[in-house]
Amino acid sequence: MTIDDKPPGAIRTFAEEDYRYGTGPLRIRIDRVLAGTPLQHDGDLWYEVEGVEVSDQGQVVGPRRATVRASRLPMIRRP
Structure with a gap:
């Protein structure tokens, strides 16, 4: 998986x-x-992901579940 510098909760x-x-x-x-x-x-x-979809204008579209290629997800850090 890749690591990026976006904070948790960032729009991807x-x-x-x-x-x-x-x-x-x-x-x-x-x-x-x-x-x-x-x-x-x-x-x-x-991997299946759950979250909130956002339009390209930044407006909330609504809840969304999608299957995303693992190599495009940020690394999951565990406490």
């Missing part, structure tokens, strides 16, 4: 090819990664 943007299922980029504040249930798809590891 995923390209269409890096999440399932939708059209166009996904902008989401990830609240939870369901790390116990990874999926294999197209030779990559994917």
